Amino acid sequence: MVTMREVAEAAGVSVMTVSNTLTGLRPVSPDTRRRVLEAVERLGYQVNVAARNLRRGRTGIVGLAVPELSGHYFGLLGSRLVARFAREGLRVVVEETGASREGEMAALRDSRVNAYDGLVLSAVGLSEAEVEALGGDLPVVVLGERQAHRRVDHVRMANVAGAAAATRHLLERGCRRLGVVGAPPLDALGAAADGEGAQAFDLRAHGVLTALREVPGASAVAASRGTDLAAGAACARELLAADRRLDGLVCVTDTLALGALRGLADAGARVPDDLLVIGFDDVDDARFSVPSLSSIAPGHEEMVEETVRLLLRRIDDRAAEPEVFTGPFTLVARESTGGRTRPLQVLRGQA
Amino acid sequence: MVTMREVAEAAGVSVMTVSNTLTGLRPVSPDTRRRVLEAVERLGYQVNVAARNLRRGRTGIVGLAVPELSGHYFGLLGSRLVARFAREGLRVVVEETGASREGEMAALRDSRVNAYDGLVLSAVGLSEAEVEALGGDLPVVVLGERQAHRRVDHVRMANVAGAAAATRHLLERGCRRLGVVGAPPLDALGAAADGEGAQAFDLRAHGVLTALREVPGASAVAASRGTDLAAGAACARELLAADRRLDGLVCVTDTLALGALRGLADAGARVPDDLLVIGFDDVDDARFSVPSLSSIAPGHEEMVEETVRLLLRRIDDRAAEPEVFTGPFTLVARESTGGRTRPLQVLRGQA
DNA sequence: CGGCCGGGTTATATCGATATAACCCCAGGT
DNA sequence: ACCTGGGGTTATATCGATATAACCCGGCCG
Numbered sequence: 001m002v003t004m005r006e007v008a009e010a011a012g013v014s015v016m017t018v019s020n021t022l023t024g025l026r027p028v029s030p031d032t033r034r035r036v037l038e039a040v041e042r043l044g045y046q047v048n049v050a051a052r053n054l055r056r057g058r059t060g061i062v063g064l065a066v067p068e069l070s071g072h073y074f075g076l077l078g079s080r081l082v083a084r085f086a087r088e089g090l091r092v093v094v095e096e097t098g099a100s101r102e103g104e105m106a107a108l109r110d111s112r113v114n115a116y117d118g119l120v121l122s123a124v125g126l127s128e129a130e131v132e133a134l135g136g137d138l139p140v141v142v143l144g145e146r147q148a149h150r151r152v153d154h155v156r157m158a159n160v161a162g163a164a165a166a167t168r169h170l171l172e173r174g175c176r177r178l179g180v181v182g183a184p185p186l187d188a189l190g191a192a193a194d195g196e197g198a199q200a201f202d203l204r205a206h207g208v209l210t211a212l213r214e215v216p217g218a219s220a221v222a223a224s225r226g227t228d229l230a231a232g233a234a235c236a237r238e239l240l241a242a243d244r245r246l247d248g249l250v251c252v253t254d255t256l257a258l259g260a261l262r263g264l265a266d267a268g269a270r271v272p273d274d275l276l277v278i279g280f281d282d283v284d285d286a287r288f289s290v291p292s293l294s295s296i297a298p299g300h301e302e303m304v305e306e307t308v309r310l311l312l313r314r315i316d317d318r319a320a321e322p323e324v325f326t327g328p329f330t331l332v333a334r335e336s337t338g339g340r341t342r343p344l345q346v347l348r349g350q351a
Numbered sequence: 352m353v354t355m356r357e358v359a360e361a362a363g364v365s366v367m368t369v370s371n372t373l374t375g376l377r378p379v380s381p382d383t384r385r386r387v388l389e390a391v392e393r394l395g396y397q398v399n400v401a402a403r404n405l406r407r408g409r410t411g412i413v414g415l416a417v418p419e420l421s422g423h424y425f426g427l428l429g430s431r432l433v434a435r436f437a438r439e440g441l442r443v444v445v446e447e448t449g450a451s452r453e454g455e456m457a458a459l460r461d462s463r464v465n466a467y468d469g470l471v472l473s474a475v476g477l478s479e480a481e482v483e484a485l486g487g488d489l490p491v492v493v494l495g496e497r498q499a500h501r502r503v504d505h506v507r508m509a510n511v512a513g514a515a516a517a518t519r520h521l522l523e524r525g526c527r528r529l530g531v532v533g534a535p536p537l538d539a540l541g542a543a544a545d546g547e548g549a550q551a552f553d554l555r556a557h558g559v560l561t562a563l564r565e566v567p568g569a570s571a572v573a574a575s576r577g578t579d580l581a582a583g584a585a586c587a588r589e590l591l592a593a594d595r596r597l598d599g600l601v602c603v604t605d606t607l608a609l610g611a612l613r614g615l616a617d618a619g620a621r622v623p624d625d626l627l628v629i630g631f632d633d634v635d636d637a638r639f640s641v642p643s644l645s646s647i648a649p650g651h652e653e654m655v656e657e658t659v660r661l662l663l664r665r666i667d668d669r670a671a672e673p674e675v676f677t678g679p680f681t682l683v684a685r686e687s688t689g690g691r692t693r694p695l696q697v698l699r700g701q702a
Numbered sequence: 703c704g705g706c707c708g709g710g711t712t713a714t715a716t717c718g719a720t721a722t723a724a725c726c727c728c729a730g731g732t
Numbered sequence: 733a734c735c736t737g738g739g740g741t742t743a744t745a746t747c748g749a750t751a752t753a754a755c756c757c758g759g760c761c762g
Contacts, residue, residue, distance in 0.1 A: 051748035053401035070430035079421035114400045229639040262639040288580040288613040402718035
C-alpha cells in the first residue's frame with residue numbers, strides 16, 4: 001500500500017502539503033499542487049481511510065437497522081436510503097434486527113462500538129427511553145412509533161389518519177363487516193393505541209377503529225399471525241372462515257395484504273366482487289398484483305428526505321432539539337377496492 | 352470517549368495488559384484479568400475500531416454491490432448475505448450499481464478506497480478482466496456470469512440448465528408457441544450465449560433455446576424492456592398482442608414473471624387456462640401470487656454459503672486458486688403451470 | 703525603513719490501539 | 733548451584749493520516 005509519505009517524497013514536498021492538496025483544507029500553490037497530483041496519479045495513491053478516521057473521529061458510515069431487508073417495505077426503504085445517503089458521501093451498513101429487542105440492542109451497540117457516524121433505527125422492540133439510554137451520544141433517527149418523551153428524532157407515518165382513510169374508503173364503498181389483518185384483538189386496543197408504547201401496527205388498527213365508529217352498524221374483527229406473506233394468507237383464511245359474510249379487509253401492511261389476496265383466492269373468495277381489500281405502504285408490487293392492491297402511500301420520498309436531514313443535523317449538533325416528522329399520505333385506489341387498473345389518486349392527507 | 356490508557360491507569364496496569372485481556376491474544380493472570388475487566392465495566396470502555404483497524408489493517412466490513420436492493424431477488428440475497436456474514440463477525444455495506452458499468456466501477460473503487468475486507472459484486476456490466484484490473488488485490492467474489500478466464504472467484508446459477516428445465520416443463524405440458532420475457536431477440540443469441548461475455552439472462556434464454564430445439568414444431572419469440580415488474584407486464588402484453596395463440600411464457604426472472612401475470616390479466620388472458628407461465632429465482636412472492644408462480648429455485652442457501660466461504664478464503668489467501676461454483680437448481684411447479692397450490696417438487700438438477 | 707500580515711510550507715505531536723522485544727521471576731532439568 | 737524456559741508484564745515503536753504551531757518570505761502600512 002502506497003502511503004502519503006511516499007507521495008510526498010516523490011513530489012519533493014512534505015506530507016502535510018500532500019494532505020493539504022488532497023483535502024483542500026489549506027491553500028497550496030498551483031505549481032506544487034500539480035506536482036503532488038501528478039505523483040499521486042503516478043503512484044496510484046489512495047488515502048487510508050482507517051487512519052483518516054482515527055484522526056478525524058468520523059467513519060463516513062451510517063447504520064441502518066431494519067427488521068429484515070427482504071421485506072417489501074424495508075427493501076424499498078433500504079434502497080432509497082442507501083441512494084440518498086450516497087449523495088451525502090455516506091455509506092450504509094445494514095443490520096437486521098428481526099424486529100426483536102435483542103436485535104435492536106445489538107444494532108445500537110454495534111453502531112457505537114464501530115463508531116458509525118449515526119444510526120437509522122426502525123424500532124419496534126425498544127422504547128424511546130431505551131434507545132436513548134443505549135445509544136449514548138450516538139446520533140440516532142428512529143423510524144417508527146413509541147415516542148413518549150420526544151427526546152430522540154423520529155420519522156413516522158400518518159398511521160392513524162392513513163388507516164382511517166383506508167377504512168373510510170371501504171366503508172364508503174359499502175363494506176360493513178370488516179376484517180383487520182395484522183392487528184391485535186380490537187377490544188384490547190384502546191389502551192395501548194392512545195398512549196405510550198404504541199407500535200405502528202397498533203396505531204393503524206386504531207385508525208381503523210376511529211373510522212369504524214363513524215359508521216353505525218359497521219363492525220370489525222382482527223387477526224394477527226406475523227408480518228410476512230404467509231401470515232397475511234393465514235389471517236385472511238382465518239377471518240373468512242369465521243365469518244363468510246366478511247365484505248372488507250384492511251391490512252396493516254401491503255405485504256400482509258398481498259398474502260391476504262392469496263389466502264382469499266385459496267378460500268374461493270373473489271376480490272373485489274365478494275369483498276374489498278386495502279393495504280398500507282404502497283410498495284411496488286401493489287401496482288402489479290392481480291387484482292392490483294389499493295393502498296395508503298406514506299410519502300416515501302419525504303420520509304427518506306427527512307430521515308437523512310435529521311440524521312445529518314444531529315451528527316452535526318448532538319444538542320439539537322429533537323424533532324418528530326410525520327409524513328403525508330395518499331390513498332391510492334386500485335382494483336382490490338373496485339377501482340380500475342390505473343391507479344386513482346383519491347385522497348391526499350396529513351396526519 | 353474513554354481510552355485504553357484510562358482503563359490501564361484505573362486498573363493499575365499497562366495498556367498492553369488491557370489489550371491482552373481484551374483480545375485474549377496473550378495470557379493474563381486471573382487476578383489482573385479481573386481487575387481489568389472490572390475497570391472496563393466501570394468506565395464503560397469500548398475499543399476504538401478506527402484505531403484497531405489502522406493497526407490491524409482490517410476493517411471488518413465487506414461490500415455488497417447489487418443492481419438495486421429493492422428487487423425481489425436482490426432483497427432476498429442481501430438479506431441472507433447480511434445474516435450469514437454477521438455470523439462471521441463481518442458487517443455489510445450495501446452499494447447500488449444500477450446494473451451499470453459505472454456503478455460497478457464505483458463499487459470497486461469504493462471498496463478499495465475504504466479498505467473493505469472484501470467485496471461481493473453482482474456484476475452485469477463489467478467483464479472479468481475489468482473486475483480483476485479495477486479490483487487490484489481486493490478480495491472479490493463475483494455473482495454472475497461473464498467468467499472468461501476464471502481468474503476471479505465466481506458464484507453462479509445453473510442458468511442454462513435451469514431455464515432449459517423450465518422450458519421443458521412447459522413443453523411437456525403441451526405448450527408449443529412460447530414467449531420469452533427478458534431475453535434479447537433469440538436469433539441474435541447464439542453467438543453471445545455460448546461464448547465470452549454472456550450475461551445471466553442471455554444464458555437463460557440460451558437454455559430456453561436448447562430445450563426448444565428438442566421438440567419439433569415448438570417455437571419462441573422474445574421481448575425485453577428492462578427488469579422490473581412494469582417491464583414484465585409490458586413484455587407480456589406485447590407478446591400476446593403479437594401472437595394471440597401464445598400458449599406459454601418463460602420469464603428470465605420472477606420479477607418479470609410477476610409483472611407478466613399482471614400484463615396477461617390486463618390483456619384478458621387467463622393463467623394457466625389460456626397459457627402457462629414460469630419464472631426463475633423462486634422469490635418469496637412466487638408462492639403467494641395469484642396464480643402462484645412456478646419457478647426455478649436456484650439453491651439460494653448453497654450460493655450464499657459458497658459466496659461467504661470463497662470470500663473468506665480469499666481474504667485469508669489472496670493467491671488462492673480461483674474457483675467457480677455453480678449452484679444446484681430445483682423446478683418448483685405451482686398454479687401458473689397448471690400445478691396445485693401447494694408447491695410440487697418436480698425436478699432437481701445440476702448445471 | 704521597520705514591523706506586521708498572510709500565503710505557502712514544514713516538523714512534530716497526536717489519534718488509540720497492537721506488535722515487538724525486553725524484562726522479571728520462579729519452576730524444573732542437569 | 734546454574735542455566736533454561738516460559739508465564740506475566742511493561743515500555744516503546746508503529747500503523748497513516750491530520751492538527752498545530754512555527755517558520756520563511758515578500759508586500760504593505762505607518
